[in-house]
Amino acid sequence: MQKNCIYLDNNATTQVDPEVLEVMLPYLTDYYGNPSSMHSFGGQVGKGVKIAREQLAALLGADESEIIFTSCGTEGDNAAIRAALLAQPEKRHIITTQVEHAAVLNVCKQLETQGYSVTYLSVDSQGQLDLNELEASLTGNTALVTIMYANNETGTVFPIEQIGLRVKERGAIFHVDAVQAVGKIPLNMKTSTIDMLTLSGHKLHAPKGIGALYVRRGVRFRPFLIGGHQERGRRAGTENVPGIIALGKAAEMELLHLPDATNRERKLRDRLEKTLLAAIPNCEVNGDPQHRLPNTTNIGFKYIEGEAILLSLNKYGICASSGSACTSGSLEPSHVLRAMGLPYTTLHGSIRFSLSRFTTDAEIDQVIAVMPEIVERLRALSPFKNDEAGWLQQQAQTLVNK
Numbered sequence: 001m002q003k004n005c006i007y008l009d010n011n012a013t014t015q016v017d018p019e020v021l022e023v024m025l026p027y028l029t030d031y032y033g034n035p036s037s038m039h040s041f042g043g044q045v046g047k048g049v050k051i052a053r054e055q056l057a058a059l060l061g062a063d064e065s066e067i068i069f070t071s072c073g074t075e076g077d078n079a080a081i082r083a084a085l086l087a088q089p090e091k092r093h094i095i096t097t098q099v100e101h102a103a104v105l106n107v108c109k110q111l112e113t114q115g116y117s118v119t120y121l122s123v124d125s126q127g128q129l130d131l132n133e134l135e136a137s138l139t140g141n142t143a144l145v146t147i148m149y150a151n152n153e154t155g156t157v158f159p160i161e162q163i164g165l166r167v168k169e170r171g172a173i174f175h176v177d178a179v180q181a182v183g184k185i186p187l188n189m190k191t192s193t194i195d196m197l198t199l200s201g202h203k204l205h206a207p208k209g210i211g212a213l214y215v216r217r218g219v220r221f222r223p224f225l226i227g228g229h230q231e232r233g234r235r236a237g238t239e240n241v242p243g244i245i246a247l248g249k250a251a252e253m254e255l256l257h258l259p260d261a262t263n264r265e266r267k268l269r270d271r272l273e274k275t276l277l278a279a280i281p282n283c284e285v286n287g288d289p290q291h292r293l294p295n296t297t298n299i300g301f302k303y304i305e306g307e308a309i310l311l312s313l314n315k316y317g318i319c320a321s322s323g324s325a326c327t328s329g330s331l332e333p334s335h336v337l338r339a340m341g342l343p344y345t346t347l348h349g350s351i352r353f354s355l356s357r358f359t360t361d362a363e364i365d366q367v368i369a370v371m372p373e374i375v376e377r378l379r380a381l382s383p384f385k386n387d388e389a390g391w392l393q394q395q396a397q398t399l400v401n402k
């Protein structure tokens with residue numbers, strides 16, 4: 001197994017912070033009790049879970065009672081959407097966007113087959129929403145508005161509170177998939193319009209298999225998993241205690257490092273982006289330059305295939321991504337970049353670099369050192385080089401042959 005690499009794919013998953021690992025390990029060995037047990041052996045585990053809940057609540061500016069631990073971001077999204085609809089059975093309309101994660105989009109698609117109507121808000125060429133379109137879509141029949149805080153592919157950040165004000169005016173429930181925002185953008189649920197918010201541990205240096213859903217006190221919630229009385233009856237199943245302990249510690253670390261870490265990541269990201277743009281002709285940044293996650297850059301390199309760039313980077317031990325982890329593997333261009341209406345030539349050659357607080361200057365230097373040569377070599381191999389018409393024709397032919 002390859003262990004050391006230059007890991008610039010932190011929007012797909014992150015390394016577990018060593019300090020997080022340290023606090024979770026005893027809960028895999030000595031402290032294996034069930035937090036619901038009456039004996040003190042279980043009770044001490046329950047205390048650990050309580051502390052983790054406080055740590056996570058502190059990061060969100062929430063109350064502990066408003067946190068439900070889940071198995072992942074996908075579960076949080078699913079549970080929030082179902083709960084919002086069950087709480088208002090008379091309303092049959094949902095608003096979301098064209099650029100959501102599959103954990104929201106595919107649930108909405110299934111709900112369409114079950115008698116719900118769904119509005120998928122469009123985005124502009126920077127991946128940004130039009131608030132007028134949102135206002136025009138909201139009706140008294142709208143049960144739920146579910147919109148991501150920040151896009152995993154481009155890093156574009158939506159004006160969540162401006163959206164929330166409009167949603168609240170019409171009495172709908174507002175769910176936010178904040179998997180990419182938590183730990184990168186300061187959040188305070190006390191002053192927010194958000195009713196429910198999803199997050200995932202493995203995107204913020206906790207392990208995979210743990211997440212959380214914030215549910216504002218007073219928002220009617222119906223459980224997705226039904227069984228025992230864990231999580232105040234809102235999510236049955238014996239708790240993933242090591243995961244919960246880890247997520248609590250990870251939340252504490254994020255709170256500690258914000259905003260220093262994000263400033264550092266932004267500087268590194270900007271240096272990477274500016275240097276590549278200056279060194280390589282015919283490339284551009286995808287996303288909203290003003291409202292963007294500090295750790296993300298998505299760059300379109302015209303006339304070449306993103307997959308070919310990734311394979312070349314892989315030879316240097318550099319991990320990046322084209323499209324989202326869920327859609328890559330197929331050669332379909334990303335639904336996010338397509339929704340932005342990007343030209344065909346950019347759509348296929350887009351690469352996402354996503355940094356973390358563990359990213360170093362030297363790693364960025366490495367990428368800067370190899371990228372221009374990789375792009376030049378691939379373009380030289382491409383029969384159409386900088387010939388846009390020829391490239392388009394070739395791509396059209398590939399599609400016909402499918």
Ligand SMILES: *Cc1c(COP(=O)(O)O)cnc(C)c1O
Nearest residue numbers: 072073074101103152179180200
């Ligand atoms: C990763 C991600 C998810 C899914 O989280 P999992 O914990 O992997 O299920 C949902 N939404 C966004 C925006 C993501 O980036």
